[in-house]
Structures are given as C-alpha cells and as structure tokens.
Amino acid sequence: MPSPSEFRVSRRGFLKLSGAATAAAALGGSGHLTPVKTAQAGTKLESGFESKFTVCDMCFNKCSAIARVVDGKVQKLDPNPKFLKSRGMLCAKGNAGVRQLYDPNRLKYPLLRVGARGEGKWKRISWSEALDLAAEKMKAIGQKYTRCGFMFMAGADMQSTYVHRFAKAYGSYNTLSHESQCLIAGTRAFLDTFGEVPIPDMLFAKYCLMMGANRFESLVTPDSIDMMTAMKQDMKLVVMDPRYTKTAAKAHEYYPIKPHSDMAVMLAIAHVLIKEGLYDQEFVAQKTYGIEQLSKHVEQYTPEWAAGESDVPAEAIVKIARELGAAKPAAMVYPGRRSSNYKDSTQVRRSFAIVNALLGNWDRPGGLTAARMVGLAGGVPLEEPFYENNPPDRIDAGKATLMFPEEGSFKLARDAVLEGKPYPVKGFFCYHSNPMQTVANRAKTVEMFNGMDFVMVMDVAMSDTAYMADLVLPSQSYLERLDPCSAQQGSSACACVVMRDPVVKPMFEAKPALWVMQELAGRLELGKHFDFTVEDFRKAQLKGLPGALEALKKDGVYYNPSKLYGVYEGKIYKTKTHKIELYNERYAEMGVDPMPVYKKHEEPGANRFRLVVGRNAIITQSSSTSNSLLMQFQADNALWLNPKPAKELGIEDGDWVKVQSPAGQQWIKAKVTDMTRPDTVYMDTGFGVLSKQLAIHGKGACIAEVLVDDFDRISGNMAMHETFVTVSKEAA
C-alpha cells in the first residue's frame, strides 16, 4: 500500500476535492439532481497530479471515477461527484482498483499450456504465435463440428460486446454470460408480469420489504445509497433472510425466514391485501389481468399457513401486508438481483412481482419504474452472416421452458456438452468471466474443459478458469483501456451514459478484447465485421445524442433528462394480454402454473444443512478476492454455523470443518454464530482457488466445489441453494 507521502495531493487540492465530495453526498440526500462543479478531468492541477475520468470495473455497477495520475502512474482513485447513479460514491472495491492495475501477479504475456491441464505449467509465446494458434483451432473446430462447436463466454465488461459480436460473425449460437449464474429467473419473472424488468425507485419509497437481498453489502447503485437516504426520510425497511446480514442489522424489522419459503410469505401477503381490500383496486382494475383468478388462488394461502412454512409469525405477515397497503403506491417488495437459488426461482420472483402489482407501484414515485430513455444506439451495425450447415439452435435449446435465446444457461449448456448431445462442442473462449469459481459443481466444469479440444481465456489475472486453459491471453486493466460507451439506468437518480478512456499507458503486452477479436477475425476471413475503431463505435452509439460526447469529456457522464414516471401512460404492457399479468396466459398455454403455486420443499433433516452463498461489500465474486488492498480487510472465508448444531457436532468457533455435498467437499474454518439459522450454513464466494498465480491461493474454501447444480425450470437459471451439506469437525 502506498505511504501517505506518495499521495502528492496538496492541502488546497484536498480541500477542493473534499468539498466536492461533501456536496455530492448532500445531493444524494436532497434528491436534487443538479451536478456540482468540481475538478475537471484532463486538467493539470497545481498540486502536481492529473485528473482523468474512468469507469470502475471492480464490479458490474460501472461507477464513474476520477484517477489521480502522477508521472504516468495512477496514485489514487476518487469518486466522480457528478456521477449521480452512485451518488458520488466510490466503494472500497472501487478504491482498490488501482491494485488490479499494479498487481504483480497480473498476466503479462500470452501463455501456452505445456503441462497437464490445470497443472499450471506455461510457456511464454508471442502474440502472433498465440493468435495464429487460436485462429487455427477455431477454424479446425468450426470445420469439424460446425461453428456452433465453439462456445463463447463473456463477463459484464464494456468490451464483452466485441466478444459476442465475434461469436455472431464466426457463427456460433453458443454464447454465455454470467447472467444464468445470477439474475435471469428474476428477469424472466418481471418480464412475464410487467413486460419489462423494473428499476426500483428506492429514494422515494416509504416502505420496502427485502427478501434475501443484501443491499447494504452486495452493492447496487443507486439502490444501496438511496436506501440509506430513504431510511433517513422515514422509509421503513423490513428484511427477511435466513442470515443476519448487515442489511438485516440496519432494518427496522428482521425475520430469519426459512430458506425457500419466500413464496409462501408473498402469497400470504397477497391473501391479506386482497381479503382486506388493501390493494390498489383502481390500478388493478385498469392495468392488470387476472385479479379474479388470483383472488381465488390465494384464498388457500393464509398467514397462519405461511407461518408454518416460513417461520415468519402470522401476525407479522398480516402487519407487513397492512403496512404495505397503507404505504402504497410508494411501497415495494424489492425485486432483487441474484435469483440463482431454486428450481422454481422464476415462480418465486413472480410472487414478488404480483405483490408489487397489487400495490399499484408500477411507473410511480417510490415504486418500480420502467427503463428510462437513454438514447444510446447499438454501435457499428453487424452484418451477421448465416451458416447453412450449422445445427438449428443452441446446444441447450429447449431444456428450460422459456430460456432467453441469447443468454442460454451455463448449467444446461455444460450438461449438454458433457453428454455430447445434440452435437459436440469442443472449443471454448472465455473473456473476463470465471465459471470455475462461480458455477456450481466445479468438478463438472473441469470435466467439460478436459473434454475440449481447445480452451482459450482472456483476463487480467490468472483466474481459475484461465488456469484450466490451453492458451491464456493477457487483458488490459480497465485503467489502460479505450472502451465503448455504456448506458446506465438509475431510476430517479438518472438515465445516463458513461465511457472509459485510458488513464495510463498499457503495461506489459496486455491488449484489449477488440484488438484480439480484430486479429482473429482477420485470420478467419471475418475482418469486414471488425473494420472499425472504438472511436467509430462510440460515434455510432452516440449518433442520436448531440452534445453527449462533449458532456462525457467534460463531466465523465452524460445525462438524458428523460421521463421517469408515467412512461406507460397510453402504452400497452409488453405481455401477452398487454396488461400486467397477475395470471400469465402464456404460462397457462405452455402447461406452466399461470400463478405461483407453493410446493413443499425438501428439508435438510438431521445432521444436514442447507448451504446458502453470498458476498459482502469488499468482494465481487472471484474477481476481487486476490486484490492485496482488499485482502487487508478479508483474506479468507468461513462457514457460518449456528451455535446449537455446532454444539451437537462438537464444533467450536475457529475449528476446521469438512463441508460435504453430493457435488464435492471442502475444508474451511467454522464461524460459530447465531447470525444464521440452525438449519442453514453460509459461505462467501470467491475463495478456495486452484490457481497458484493468485495471491488468495491457499485461503478459504470454494463454493463451486460443494454447490450442487440444479436449475430453474422456466429460465434455466442455476439453482444454487438446492444444496444440502453435512458438516464435520475434521482437519484437511
């Protein structure tokens, strides 16, 4: 960590920055949206550092930030006080971004595997050798197995768009992202209810019921910051979670709900809202479809019944329903983000969506808002070719009822690859994503890679997925890159565009994804699809936004002052009935429950626990756990275990335990705590890595090794919390 003397910021300069930051903080509280004046990027300041705008890449939020650069080196990262989506905030991970750039373990050159797969033996090769090899393999696999025989995966990165573009030009339908590990069940549920995925208007909410989301630790902008401000403005926060998170700790009320019973509580809340006439009857009559069917359906789901399923007292369910009804329409069930939990996660999230619809909060202040107009175009158009000899569809097509054809399902695609049906997939390119650490059942992922003819990974560090590759390509850190523009949605905070310019020169032989895609395209006679620069791409993206480029250069962000509320006035809802669907007609036609039906779930039983996973404010899955600055806060994970079963098992705080599931086993230290239910154990994600080229190697246990892989039947989302484990006191 640099010493304070290395930060060459004068007192006057510091005061200027502090003032700007304070002003920005005040903005968040007041709800006024006028950006403050502050130091401008590109200006040489008197104190000896340059300030350059960037966009953080330490998680998916893409917060605008300012790099303080001295003699061509980044000394410090600060928040951009004009960036309203983060309310002028840069979190711990964002501050630690400088260490991603200067991490001595960074990938520096292309590496070719010379030992067994996963053995960690490499040979440095030149870029031209690497690209020739990759192109030769892509050509050979495409010819032998069709172009769909090569699979592509890209993370939530601003250059991932070029990887997906390459996959289309090359001709593979088999593209994946992190989304089927994360949120597609929630996306499916809200799309199938409202015709759109909502953005919560947290700042103006009066009441928020949060089911399992951990917004004060697993940060989402502006929700995390606005939630705190809204609470100062008397918003009531009620949290239900099997684990006592920091969000739970800050809530007005907390209920340690039994895992997999959220739907029971939601249906009981709907029962009370309807029975007591507390729902928004005018809104429901005008804008929704299926209230009669829903009323009849939820008659059976009484608060007393739900209490038996969930361990949330019946009186509490009734009270919450009444309070939601009283606070409507500025009341919400928080839609949440990660929904990779259960086999019926889409239906669970449908129950959240239905209660929101009953509250009439859609498109209204303090409720769930529609996406605002940003106006960013798609960039340079792709003349996507069609290859006649390709198979008809993705390898995982048809394996979930309503899978998104562009997202697919990592779980179902991996199963199909392992089976070799309906056709072989023998090549894999992964860009800035790490399925070895994040996808349940790591043994299956290893088996998939072992069956591949060629695996190529491009990343900043030697992730576990890179560790399994044949060819590893060094990617530039976000602070070295020129990237396309990105549209951002922030409800009442903003609808905006950000873009990323390099703040320092690229180090070593690291390259951007676009350059790699262009080089490969040129070798595969696909060059015409990549005949542009990032500047050309940006120009095409910004063609409908006059003045945006200037604003981006001046402020690091462009705002579109587009309509926020009442967006749907006079418009149809994008569902089958063109109304908000309490009863889903399309589901009924497809043989899927048109309204969520609660089904009894398997209980852990004696000597078993349900394993739940998550993260906190200083780790973003596996991409940040090896950051040496963040490791000063956390360099290990532990198994949260309730004192009652711990006593029965003879386990004390700090003991080494073995966690075993049908998928695998890991050894980890026990954290004996009453912050988790007796039937539930918890682990942070991002530890127990295989790669010896990561600083975190040898620390903690890996969730992917012990999580059982199941899937949501409607969306294909991974279902990670269907895992039951045994825990025993046992040293590794």
Add this chain to the structure above:
Amino acid sequence: MLKRSLTFILALCMVLTSLGVSFALDADGNSRKGKYLFRKSCRSCHAEGQKAKDLSPVDMTQAQWKKAFADYKKLPCYGNWKNVKEKDIKDIYSYMYNHAKDSPSPAKCK
C-alpha cells in the same frame, strides 16, 4: 363423384380468394435464419436513411405481425419480394413473431 368433389374444392378456392381470406403462417420456422433473411431482404429498404421506415421485431406486437403476414401479398412492398421464397417468408415471420414487442424474448437491437 370425384369430378363433383374437385368442382366443389375449386369453387371453394375461388370463393375464398374472392373474399380475400388469408392463411395463417406458423411461427415455427427457423428464427435464426429469419433474422439473417430479414436483414438481407427487408433491411435494405426498412432502415434508417433508406426509403422505408426503420423496422425491428419490437416495433409491433405478435398479433400485429400475425396480421401483417397473414396477408403479406397485400403489403405495399410485396413487389420487392420477388426473390424471397415461401420458406424464407416463414423464417422471417418466425423471427418477427418470436421476438416481437410482447414476445417472451423481445429483440434487443436492430
């Protein structure tokens, strides 16, 4: 008997044609190929800066696409469809219908 049946069928066809009764396409063609054919056959006119209105599957609902393609020979641009085969029309329709505004997977970009 056979002659009478043929006469009846011929008469029925004439009646249906005169009434302008349309046939319904099924949206079970190859949507992926349809996307390609839509770009090749339709986007040459239906694009920004071209002679016809910019067009994407999300510009209409499934019902609207169904109606438009039920009588596609009456579309103003049908005269330009000379080289588009019947099977290709089904693929294009499948793409438009399956990625319409109110479909389960609305098209993301044009």
